Amino acid sequence: MRGVRVGWIVLAGSALVYTVWAAFESAGASGCGKGGPRYPSGTSCESSTDQVLGVWSLLGVGLVLIGPPLVAALAMRIRVSWLAVVGLGAAALLGGVHMSESTSMLRFAGPMLLFALVVTLVQTAFRSYDGRGAHTARVRPVKSVRVSWIVLAGSALVYTVWTAFGPASAGSLGCRQGEGPMPSYAPTGATCESPLYHVFGIWPALEIGLILVAPPLIAALAMRTWVSWLTVVGLGVIAFLGLAHWAEFWGTLLFAIPMLIVALFVTGFQTMFRFSGGGAAHGVPGVVE
Incomplete structure (x- = not known):
């Protein structure tokens, strides 16, 4: 079961790395110039994402991505793990539908979902x-x-x-x-x-x-x-x-x-x-x- 916990922690860590990386990338990744929301004056599509969207928006994205695998790692319960899979699926769907908005950054939940599914299956096998x-x-x-x-x-x-x-x-x-x-x-x-x-x-x-x-x-x-x-x-x-x-x-x-x-x-x-x-x-x- 230690390997399962490590898998969830690695997944949460990858979400943290992605959030930090996205914060310092250009805002074009969040729908800038494609009909997205208006951004603060003095910023452009080439400005960093944290300058355009603000720290609180990035913290929200990071919480949505990091929260499910982190909770699963702490709880180590199969039911919680499946809820984490469902949560990541909802986040991926939200990111896919809102392509021109800041929530498009939630697309990263897509590959996270596939990895989470494998971890949850392994956890279920151990428990069974x-x-x-x-x-x-x-x-x-x-x-x-x-x-x-x-x-x-x-x-x-x-x-x-x-x-x-x-x-x-x-x-x-x-x-x-x-x-x-x-x-x-x-x-x-x-x-x-x-x-x-x-x-x-x-x-x-x-x-x-x-x-x-x-x-x-x-x-x-x-x-x-x-x-x-x-x-x-x-x-x-x-x-x-x-x-x-x-x-x-x-x-x-x-x-x-x-x-x-x-x-x-x-x-x-x-x-x-x-x-x-x-x-x-x-x-x-x-x-x-």
């Missing part, structure tokens, strides 16, 4: 096989596996929203290098700073979401080990597709790489539970088939 309450210990992993898949699908949904409302440069290497041009089908007046869904269309953005969200969602509904391994294979194929087209719109599928890593942990945990005989021994459906 520590010899206390055999029936309860066997049933708990079943719920943990399903919740993990749902959280993974939710993180993919958050990423899709964030990408769709983010700048079109995320789907064009030419834009990222400042070379353009815009796709021939892009609306008149569209630029590299226009929302991605405005440049490429709403349907491609929905397709990205469907491709990323569907595999873990199906695994959560099926709760079959072989379906989970098919999900891992599917995410591997999606990740390969993103790598093959990394300079184009489909390069946004690269998010499948961290999803694949988490999916391997979830499926490995589910498989371990299957071979331990937990589901069959206690009449728990769905895990051992």
Whole structure:
């Protein structure tokens, strides 16, 4: 269990480092020049974030990011850990929706969410096989596996929203290098700073979401080990597709790489539970088939 506590502390530390780093970076990262809020006179998009947003706003962002893993490290309770995962998911969603505001800095909660999910799964595994309450210990992993898949699908949904409302440069290497041009089908007046869904269309953005969200969602509904391994294979194929087209719109599928890593942990945990005989021994459906 010491390793679990260290994992939460490392996660909280990474959030602290990110907050300090963001404080001294230019304010452009918080939506400056993209329709964000008005900033104090005498400051610009090139001013440091702490000068533009103020210390209290940065402290608020830091508290939202550092609080969940720090509380989980202090409590060392599985329920608190899952609440930390939910809290980070809410923060990531808030950061993805408010792309042009200071709360966009909460996007860092996205990768934190994936790491927190792995730590919570490890914690659940330790707790489930520590010899206390055999029936309860066997049933708990079943719920943990399903919740993990749902959280993974939710993180993919958050990423899709964030990408769709983010700048079109995320789907064009030419834009990222400042070379353009815009796709021939892009609306008149569209630029590299226009929302991605405005440049490429709403349907491609929905397709990205469907491709990323569907595999873990199906695994959560099926709760079959072989379906989970098919999900891992599917995410591997999606990740390969993103790598093959990394300079184009489909390069946004690269998010499948961290999803694949988490999916391997979830499926490995589910498989371990299957071979331990937990589901069959206690009449728990769905895990051992």
